[in-house]
Amino acid sequence: MKVLVTHHYWDRPGGGELVAGAFALAFSTMGHHVELTATTRFCVSCYKEWFGMDLTKFKVHSLPFKLRAFGIYLRALSWVPAVAVIPRMKPDLVFIDFYQTKPIVRLKRRYGFKTIEYIHFPFETVYGPRKIRSWRDDPYLAERYGKFPWDIYLMGSLWLSERFNRGNPFKVHELVMANSRWTADLVKQIHGEYPLVVNPPLPPNVNVAMEPKPFEERQDIVVMVGRFSNEKRYHWVVSEVMPRLVKEVPDVRLVIIGGTGTVPSENYFEKTIELARKSGVFNNVVLMKNAPGDAKLNALDSAKVFLHATINEHWGVAVAEAMARGLPVVVHRSGGAWSDLAMSGEVGLGYENADEAVNAIAKLLTDGRAWGDYSRRSLERVRDITFDRFVERLAELVKKML
Template identity: 30%
Template sequence: MSSLSTPFASGPLEGEVKGLGPGKLITLTSSALQEIMRIALVHTLFEEAGGGERLALEMYRALKDLGHEVGLYTAHVNERAWEVLTSGMKDFPRPVVLGEPLVTRLLRRSGRLLHYRKLLTMGYLARYAEGLRQRYDIIVETQSNVPLRWADASYIHFPALIDYMALQARAGGLRRLYYWLIVRRVRALADGTKPLMTNSSWTFEYVRKAYGSQRIYVVNPPVNVEELLPLGGDRGKIVLTVSRIGWGKRVIEIPEVARLVPEAEFYLVGSTSSFSGPVIRELKRRAEGLRNFHLETDVPRRRILELMSQASIYLHPPYAEHFGFAIAEAAAAGLVPVVYRDGGGWADIASRIDEGLGYTSVEEAARTVRSLLNDSERLRALSAKAREVAKGFSYERFKERLNEVIKEL
């Protein structure tokens, strides 16, 4: 299919297309006329190597593949996290670092008050919005979990307002005051009239409840199905967990499941941050005396793929995952996911494979894992079903959906 790109302000196409401003490009093909947009992606902090960061990179790649002009911006890049994120990606461009205010740089070095630091940085980045608007048609923010006033659209992994209000309700004393200040700051930054993207049908309801938004688009994060579908081979009694190592993910429960299923080998693999130290110490304490629990941190992508080709079961920690990138990846690789019975990872992925793959307690998770390992025929059937479900989260489907939404902004 041939295509022609030309400045709208000149050439034989001038006056034939309505609504394109000066300096914009259009792409003419035999089947469609598509506007080429200039899009600024802003990811507030590349501090960790989690699903949110991967989503930002995949969105950048998809928009580029769709023919748009795209710039990637941030306030700070953690070098170790960036190395893990871009492992296996050839020549992926680094984001332009806009910088942080002095107070957030000091907070970064102290490793404290992460929520407050993020919110201060979001507000600080507003000063760059005017300059970005002179170069780009739209600004899309991908980390804040707030419909920011200075962005044209935001990708919401889970509404920050609900998270912080819940923390405020549970806290006491000075911490309660701290979260009250954070909630107040979120309300000041938010604009519920802005269009939003989110990661699952489960999260969709929470976004609408938190911000009253009427324009919400579900855009499931992409999974590298082409890379993962061929994985297989001699799978043993291996149970794999891939998760960021942090308190919020509740990975400390994985050794407890391993203790109840001694006939299987459990591998917990995940990225770390400056806040992971206490979690790792607690994991080691709980795993004391266990010979079937293995912790591996900040491993390269090839090691995760190796474990995915050997494991039979994927066990997700007891956490209501907003989408469940690792769950979708594991399903694409043919692992049968055993998932906490709540969240997007359950509603949009695991429950579509089999309703019997959910759990609500460590004991139930252990029973489910043991039952699957003792029924090889069922395990094979569910493995095939998992791959079929995961195909719906392919990069091509993500790109198609993103293109639909961008046209609406």
């Protein structure tokens, strides 16, 4: 079987890129011929370093340029390389993880292929005729795009995307998936049907710890991982959480590890440093930008708590990686990280404000028994989302679909 895996922007180590690469490798592992489409040229070999995925064996079709900006606009044009490739490749199956696919759907009758859509976040929630709330009511979007000119930037991309909206995904695709129960609930509100929940896998280069370092050998460190950007809310942690936390655990340190590949992210990095100074916690905060993978691993294995501050995070790759190292996690009570990783409190601790976050973190820093319990729960949860388990489940689903 020939499979075309489409994705809008492959050139970063994000959750969407992990999922697209995982589907490509899973289909290949199942014995299918796989090709990829991308809106722009990207570093294919980088996937080995980022996720432990070798994508160099796949033929890649992309537009003949490289772009490091306007990524959200590229979503609206993700169908362009796919539409160009389909008549030549004649795939049996097309994997899609964006909703701007009307031109692709129109080709299905002519070429007879089937389609799978994987939904990371249904933007129809906040824009278009089916919207159920304003994008400004979504904390994730408001945090990132709420100020001028970013609000205009977002609205322009959503307007363009609506021109190519495929409509109800359940009417045009053979299989519709979502990355979490939280995302699936939103899809149900919009389209009236519940997609199949298939959680993203752990990257193949992330090993689930067999015997994580015990509580007594760890330091009073709270670690956060993710690119330096506003929606990660490092500014909130430094200015609101840490001043309260140092009163409970004076020697605590916050270690933030993230990338600064753009000018806005570098500016946010500098802003976070300045906030640490103004908040009086500069000596308790360590910021590591563009750190190598072993530095992140050492931090995860030395810390006692993993903190995630993003509101309405659609999934949370960094949360899953921390859990694989046996770290208890504290996440905001929203999004897929809460519903499917912390399992609404069964596996990790949650919060809605700074005081609740401090109480949860302080408990894990000081109570060895509670720490051990949540460490065990983290490991049990991620064993169900290993890459091998992901391949097994996908094989079962595709077999039923075909």
